[in-house]
Amino acid sequence: MQRLYVVGFNTELTTADSAETAFDRLADHMALHLESRVTGLRRADLIARAGETVIKSRRPEWADNHLSWRPVIVNDRTRALRLTIEHDLQTGGRFVCELTAADHASETSFRVVLGRRSDGRLTPARVDDLKPPRALRAVMADSALSCTDGSDHVTAAVTNVLTAQVRGICDWLTDLQRRLPVLVISAMRPSGASATLAHSAADQLTGLAHVVVISGWLALDAFNQGRSDHDRLVRDAGRLYWPDMDARHPWWDATALHGNHEELLARLTRMITPFSVVARGRDQLWDAVRAADDAAALDDLAETEAARANRFKALLDDERAQNLELLEENVRLEQQIRSLQVEIENRDAQQAYAASASVAPESGTPAPTRDFTEQWERWEARSEGALVFTERAKSSWADCVYEDFEGMWGALDALVGLAREWRSVDGNVGQRLEDWIRERTALKYAHSDEGLRRAGLDTFTFDERSLDRTPHIKLDDHTKPNKVGRIYFALDNVGRQWVVDHVGLKLHGV
Numbered sequence: 001m002q003r004l005y006v007v008g009f010n011t012e013l014t015t016a017d018s019a020e021t022a023f024d025r026l027a028d029h030m031a032l033h034l035e036s037r038v039t040g041l042r043r044a045d046l047i048a049r050a051g052e053t054v055i056k057s058r059r060p061e062w063a064d065n066h067l068s069w070r071p072v073i074v075n076d077r078t079r080a081l082r083l084t085i086e087h088d089l090q091t092g093g094r095f096v097c098e099l100t101a102a103d104h105a106s107e108t109s110f111r112v113v114l115g116r117r118s119d120g121r122l123t124p125a126r127v128d129d130l131k132p133p134r135a136l137r138a139v140m141a142d143s144a145l146s147c148t149d150g151s152d153h154v155t156a157a158v159t160n161v162l163t164a165q166v167r168g169i170c171d172w173l174t175d176l177q178r179r180l181p182v183l184v185i186s187a188m189r190p191s192g193a194s195a196t197l198a199h200s201a202a203d204q205l206t207g208l209a210h211v212v213v214i215s216g217w218l219a220l221d222a223f224n225q226g227r228s229d230h231d232r233l234v235r236d237a238g239r240l241y242w243p244d245m246d247a248r249h250p251w252w253d254a255t256a257l258h259g260n261h262e263e264l265l266a267r268l269t270r271m272i273t274p275f276s277v278v279a280r281g282r283d284q285l286w287d288a289v290r291a292a293d294d295a296a297a298l299d300d301l302a303e304t305e306a307a308r309a310n311r312f313k314a315l316l317d318d319e320r321a322q323n324l325e326l327l328e329e330n331v332r333l334e335q336q337i338r339s340l341q342v343e344i345e346n347r348d349a350q351q352a353y354a355a356s357a358s359v360a361p362e363s364g365t366p367a368p369t370r371d372f373t374e375q376w377e378r379w380e381a382r383s384e385g386a387l388v389f390t391e392r393a394k395s396s397w398a399d400c401v402y403e404d405f406e407g408m409w410g411a412l413d414a415l416v417g418l419a420r421e422w423r424s425v426d427g428n429v430g431q432r433l434e435d436w437i438r439e440r441t442a443l444k445y446a447h448s449d450e451g452l453r454r455a456g457l458d459t460f461t462f463d464e465r466s467l468d469r470t471p472h473i474k475l476d477d478h479t480k481p482n483k484v485g486r487i488y489f490a491l492d493n494v495g496r497q498w499v500v501d502h503v504g505l506k507l508h509g510v
Contacts, residue, residue, distance in 0.1 A: 001096050005114035005130045005273040006280040007207030009149040010107060011139070018144065022108040023079065025145055026101035029138035030083050033067065033099070046081055047071050063087040066094075072293045079103050080289035085133075086117065093119045097133050102285035104292065109285045110147070112136050112207070130269050132156075132206045140206055149207070151177040156206045158198045160190075160213050166222040169212060178243045179279075181272060182210045185238040185257070186220050193258040194236055197265075204265045208272045209240070240268070248442075278336050282329065294318075368409035372397055372503075375409075379416050386497050387419035390462060393500045400504030402485050407475055408503065411487060414441045415473065419498040427493055444474040452488075455508045460490070460501045467492060469501055481505065 011022045024043075031043040039053055052068035069083045080102040086094045098113040114130055132140075139145060140156035147154040161169050173182060183201055187194035195213065202211040214223050214233065224232050231249050233239050236258075239251035250271070256264055294315060301311050366375070376389050402408060418437060422429065429436040437445045449470045452458045458470050467490035475485030488502040 001098075001113075001115045001117045003113055003115040003277045005208075005269075006112070006276045007132075007136065008109060008111040008280050008283070009147045009154045009207060010109050011145050011147050012108060014144055014146050020144075021103070022145060023081075023101055023103040025142060026108070026110050026139065027081055029135045029142065030081065030099050030101060032134050032138055033083060033085055046083065047073070063089075072289050074289065074292045074296050077103060077106070078289055078292050080286050082286065083135075089116070092121055093117055095129075099133065099135050100283055100286050102283070102289050104285050104288045107285065109283075110136075110139060111280075111283050111286070130273060131204060136206060137203070150179045151175070152179050152210070154180075154207055155210075156202050158202045158211050158213055160215055161219060161223075162215055163218045163222050166214070166219055169214075170223065173241050174245055180207075180209055181243060182212055182241045183238060183268070184212045184214060184223075184233055184241060186233050186235050187213050187215055188217065188236060190215065193261075194238075197238070197257055197261050200261055201265060201268065204269060205272065208269070208276055240271070274336070278333060281333065282326075368406045370405040372409070372412075375412075379412055383416045383420045384423070386423035387416055387500065388497055389500045389503075390460070392460070393503050397503040401482050402475075402505050403483055404475065404485065408485055408487075411443060411473055411475055411485075412503070414443055415487065415489075415498070415500075418443075422498070423496050426496065427491070433491075444477075445471070446474060447471050451508045457507050462490070462492075462499050462501070463495070465494070467499060467501075 011026065013020075013022050013025075027043050027046060031041075031046055034041040034046070034053075035055055036042050038055060041051075041053065045051065046069050048071070050068075050070045052066070055065040055067065057064050064087060066086045067083065068086075069081065072080045072082075080100065083099045085097040085099075089095055094117045096113075096115050096117050098111075098115075100109075100111040100113075102109050102111075112133060112135075114133075137156070139147065140154075159169075169184075172178065183198075183205065185194050185198050185201075187198070189195070198211050198213045201209075205211065214220050220233065220235060227233075231239070231241065231245070234251070234253065236254035237251055238257055239249050241249050252264065298311070298315070301308050372394070376394055380388055397408075418440060421440075433447065434445050437443055447470070449458070449472060452470055458468065459466050460469050461467070469488045469490060471489055471491055473487040473489075475487070476483050482505065484506045486502065486504065486506045487500060488507065489498050489500040492499050
């Protein structure tokens with residue numbers, strides 16, 4: 001199954017004197033999907049044995065729901081229940097909703113996975129309707145359950161913040177233990193489009209993000225105190241704050257908040273859910289209960305050697321299959337992590353590539369490799385002479401140990417389009433070059449480098465002229481020396497070109 005959405009958290013009862021356990025209440029909420037008035041099935045049927053059923057759709061244009069469930073019961077405190085709901089997609093394959101409640105080692109968890117199961121055809125099948133299932137909404141509405149993800153309290157409620165609470169919210173945003181992103185919305189009135197959006201978002205993004213409303217002018221001013229432009233909240237706007245406060249936090253203005261809420265929430269969901277898949281990983285409590293069940297089964301093996309041998313062989317086969325699945329899952333997750341890291345760092349650049357032909361890579365561009373030997377001339381040719389590389393630049397890349405060659409390749413690709421556009425306007429971009437570059441790409445540009453000047457490396461000679469080497473592009477910072485990438489280049493106003501003299505690691509201080 002291709003997982004597209006994962007929500008998971010631990011649960012416990014809010015009162016210790018309840019006759020039911022948290023697992024029992026989770027199973028009750030999962031049983032809502034059985035539609036007992038139609039099927040006659042209830043929670044006891046889920047727990048008793050594995051089974052399946054089909055619930056016919058109420059409308060001809062809707063697909064039937066195929067339900068299957070599997071309980072794993074070792075004892076009263078080690079047990080799990082998985083309910084899978086599937087229906088056919090018009091574009092091929094099946095939409096899958098997988099609900100899992102698990103109880104192990106005094107810990108109870110609930111997990112929701114939404115995804116797509118392929119029908120074997122190599123064809124795209126979009127799944128746009130990624131919304132919380134009925135069971136998740138019921139868990140959120142259950143006052144007898146407390147839900148947590150690490151130090152985060154998971155809820156479908158909106159947190160309304162007045163001036164007195166702003167300091168606590170600001171401290172929470174910078175808390176390194178926070179796991180979920182926070183959607184912060186500015187609302188000048190307690191009702192209206194912003195407030196309506198906040199309540200819809202709290203429901204839609206349950207388990208994916210918290211929703212906070214900053215109420216009134218005084219609270220907004222207090223919230224923005226000391227903030228820079230990249231994380232400031234605008235009046236009647238919204239901003240999504242990632243747990244990593246150094247990341248770029250996307251925002252939406254008042255027009256978007258007063259527009260189509262359903263479309264905006266769908267965009268938010270598509271933005272967050274890929275990270276939820278990577279962050280959640282495998283369902284560890286489900287695996288632990290299955291392992292305990294296997295261990296209990298081993299204790300109950302028949303005494304005959306043949307029965308023991310057959311059972312042992314079956315367990316080994318199952319373990320090998322699980323190990324192979326884990327290896328494949330690890331490889332896929334590592335690839336996703338690398339891809340998502342690049343996506344976070346270059347999100348604006350990718351959007352600019354799609355929107356502007358001047359920055360977008362041309363068709364037929366080869367895939368990035370560490371060897372740039374054949375690419376230097378291609379970049380120069382694509383820039384139409386606006387970007388040139390000195391021999392020092394080429395040799396500096398060949399000799400360096402900078403790890404992220406794909407990021408460096410992408411940065412040079414973006415630099416080609418920028419240099420070409422800069423030349424087309426004779427270098428008169430009408431604003432600061434830093435702002436001009438930031439509006440078009442995600443590249444981090446700096447026009448000076450005091451450390452480079454003190455080291456006496458701030459100039460170089462090109463075509464018998466002395467040029468300033470201090471303008472540079474930053475790739476990563478505040479990390480290991482072999483991960484601090486730099487592109488140093490001169491703005492040659494005489495030749496109307498950018499002259500790159502160094503590609504690789506930072507020239508000083510590493």
